[in-house]
Amino acid sequence: MLTVLVEVIMSVFIANFKASEHPIINIIIRGIIIAVVMFSLMMFSDISNGKESSIGLGLAISIGGGLIISLAVFLIEIFANYLDKK
Numbered sequence: 420m421l422t423v424l425v426e427v428i429m430s431v432f433i434a435n436f437k438a439s440e441h442p443i444i445n446i447i448i449r450g451i452i453i454a455v456v457m458f459s460l461m462m463f464s465d466i467s468n469g470k471e472s473s474i475g476l477g478l479a480i481s482i483g484g485g486l487i488i489s490l491a492v493f494l495i496e497i498f499a500n501y502l503d504k505k
Contacts, residue, residue: 425452446493454485 429448458481461494 421456425449425456428452442496446489446496449492450485450489452485453488454481457481457484 429445430453458477461477461481462474463479464471
C-alpha cells in the first residue's frame with residue numbers, strides 16, 4: 420500500500436516532466452516523498468506508543484534518511500546506465 424501511495428504522489432508531482440529528460444527532478448521528488456513517509460511513520464509510531472518525541476529530531480532523521488536513500492538510488496541508476504552502455 421505504501422508503494423502505491425508513493426507512486427501516486429510521484430506521478431502527480433512529475434506529470435508535466437519527462438522522467439528520462441529530467442532524472443534529477445525525479446530523484447529529488449523521490450527523496451522528498453521518502454522523507455515525508457518516514458516522518459509520518461515515525462510520528463504515528465511514537466503517538467501510538469504513547470511516547471512524546473521531538474518533531475525537530477524526527478524531521479532531521481527523516482530528511483537525512485530520505486537524502487541517503489535518494490542518493491543510493493541515484494548511484495544505482497548511474498551504475499545501471501553504465502552497465503547498459505557496455
